[in-house]
Amino acid sequence: MTVLIAGGGIGGLALALSLHQIGVKCRVFESVKEIKPLGVGINVLPHACRELIELGLQEELERTSIRTSELAYFSKHGKRIWTEPRGIDAGYKWPQYSIHRGELQFILLRAAIERLGAENIVTGHHVSRWEETANGVRAHFTDKDGKAVGSEEGSLLIACDGIHSTIRSKLFPDEGPPIWSRRILWRGVTVAKPFMTGSSMIMAGYPQVKFVAYPISKPDQNGMQMINWIAEREFEETYEWRREDYNRAAKLEEFAPLFEHWNFGWLDVPGLIRDAEYCFEYPLVDRDPRERWSYGRVTLLGDAAHPMYPIGSNGSSQAILDARVLAREIQDKGETIAALDAYEAERRPATSQLVLLNRGNGPERVMEMVEQRAPNGFNVVTEVLSQQELEEVANNYKKVAGFQVEALNARPSIVQPKMAMVK
Numbered sequence: 352m353t354v355l356i357a358g359g360g361i362g363g364l365a366l367a368l369s370l371h372q373i374g375v376k377c378r379v380f381e382s383v384k385e386i387k388p389l390g391v392g393i394n395v396l397p398h399a400c401r402e403l404i405e406l407g408l409q410e411e412l413e414r415t416s417i418r419t420s421e422l423a424y425f426s427k428h429g430k431r432i433w434t435e436p437r438g439i440d441a442g443y444k445w446p447q448y449s450i451h452r453g454e455l456q457f458i459l460l461r462a463a464i465e466r467l468g469a470e471n472i473v474t475g476h477h478v479s480r481w482e483e484t485a486n487g488v489r490a491h492f493t494d495k496d497g498k499a500v501g502s503e504e505g506s507l508l509i510a511c512d513g514i515h516s517t518i519r520s521k522l523f524p525d526e527g528p529p530i531w532s533r534r535i536l537w538r539g540v541t542v543a544k545p546f547m548t549g550s551s552m553i554m555a556g557y558p559q560v561k562f563v564a565y566p567i568s569k570p571d572q573n574g575m576q577m578i579n580w581i582a583e584r585e586f587e588e589t590y591e592w593r594r595e596d597y598n599r600a601a602k603l604e605e606f607a608p609l610f611e612h613w614n615f616g617w618l619d620v621p622g623l624i625r626d627a628e629y630c631f632e633y634p635l636v637d638r639d640p641r642e643r644w645s646y647g648r649v650t651l652l653g654d655a656a657h658p659m660y661p662i663g664s665n666g667s668s669q670a671i672l673d674a675r676v677l678a679r680e681i682q683d684k685g686e687t688i689a690a691l692d693a694y695e696a697e698r699r700p701a702t703s704q705l706v707l708l709n710r711g712n713g714p715e716r717v718m719e720m721v722e723q724r725a726p727n728g729f730n731v732v733t734e735v736l737s738q739q740e741l742e743e744v745a746n747n748y749k750k751v752a753g754f755q756v757e758a759l760n761a762r763p764s765i766v767q768p769k770m771a772m773v774k
């Protein structure tokens with residue numbers, strides 16, 4: 352039979368490629384009629400880059416992304432709190448990639464079309480409901496106007512349908528919308544001169560007023576890079592925030608004044624905001640971890656399973672890891688309920704812990720601690736935070752998110768590819 356995948360985003364396409372790699376037939380059903388390279392920048396951590404490389408995608412990734420070499424935290428005055436090497440520079444066998452989300456999705460999409468055949472990536476098919484059958488599960492589809500456009504029977508139905516997952520909403524009808532953190536993100540891209548190493552990711556400020564920047568393209572002939580940035584601000588609970596929508600254009604005047612004095616010399620924050628090519632507004636939201644993901648022949652994956660704050664660069668990385676573990680369990684146990692249960696037993700506890708850690712600002716907690724202890728600034732950061740505290744925060748996050756360098760370098764591959772591929 353065929354594994355039915357709802358959603359052609361990062362998680363759904365990574366799953367399709369992984370199933371193809373082990374010789375399991377699958378079809379992707381995507382709501383939108385035409386997949387477009389939407390979004391802004393995204394970071395893929397070494398544990399997920401390893402999986403993409405083991406899917407044979409390194410060449411394409413190298414062409415379009417930046418190998419992130421360091422991550423640095425700064426105070427709101429632009430003073431350095433903590434720097435750590437990243438990717439290969441940190442001793443991993445695999446890089447960390449900073450890339451435009453649309454580029455990443457299209458690398459996966461092109462590979463999926465080439466390997467599975469275009470007929471198995473079905474667009475304009477929104478999974479609206481499903482029912483179990485004698486041998487599997489039948490998914491029903493609608494188009495954008497809600498008109499029925501057919502159904503298909505498969506062995507399993509995997510919900511990779513993102514933060515607004517229809518399948519999750521039917522499994523948990525009382526859950527309601529995502530939970531707002533009282534913070535709004537403005538995500539933009541600006542063509543600008545490289546800063547620091549040209550492959551550095553930086554964060555400045557503290558959770559209530561924060562700025563993140565990292566390059567997502569190699570320098571062009573004029574030496575300019577596409578710099579992805581995120582400005583973030585906390586609001587009162589009563590603020591009338593707008594529902595999350597990845598395509599909502601932002602108004603620069605709503606947040607630019609907050610950052611007008613943030614020209615640190617090594618990074619011109621007001622300049623980046625002013626010269627943005629485009630910018631989107633997005634509320635910082637997540638959902639409570641669930642006590643269960645799998646119901647019969649249906650399970651959740653990626654943002655449908657564990658939407659989390661984009662703190663610590665884990666959204667797409669964890670979706671990719673879900674896909675690989677699920678493929679491994681299907682290879683081991685067949686297209687069975689037992690495979691879904693084994694997948695859930697590994698991935699649900701790990702990602703639930705991460706959702707909660709991100710609510711406490713994950714590795715960015717050091718910026719919060721500095722602001723609380725020294726709101727007027729500091730001379731040397733160790734006057735405010737000990738080296739041990741800094742290291743503890745960084746190491747604990749890597750442990751929970753599953754990318755400690757020695758452990759990752761030593762662990763065997765998740766998926767053992769089968770040589771004979773089926774189309």
Ligand SMILES: Cc1cc2nc3c(=O)[nH]c(=O)nc-3n(C[C@H](O)[C@H](O)[C@H](O)COP(=O)(O)OP(=O)(O)OC[C@H]3O[C@@H](n4cnc5c(N)ncnc54)[C@H](O)[C@@H]3O)c2cc1C
Binds near residue numbers: 478511538661
């Ligand atoms: C348009 C868009 C832009 C984004 N931009 C960014 C960004 O700039 N930075 C960032 O960090 N993250 C971004 N994200 C989120 C990021 O892709 C995810 O957090 C992460 O990669 C996990 O991937 P996912 O596959 O679980 O979800 P997603 O990548 O969100 O993919 C879900 C897919 O499912 C489809 N879908 C939804 N409902 C159904 C249904 N019922 N049936 C069939 N298909 C369905 C959606 O159209 C989408 O293609 C964006 C997501 C989207 C959809």
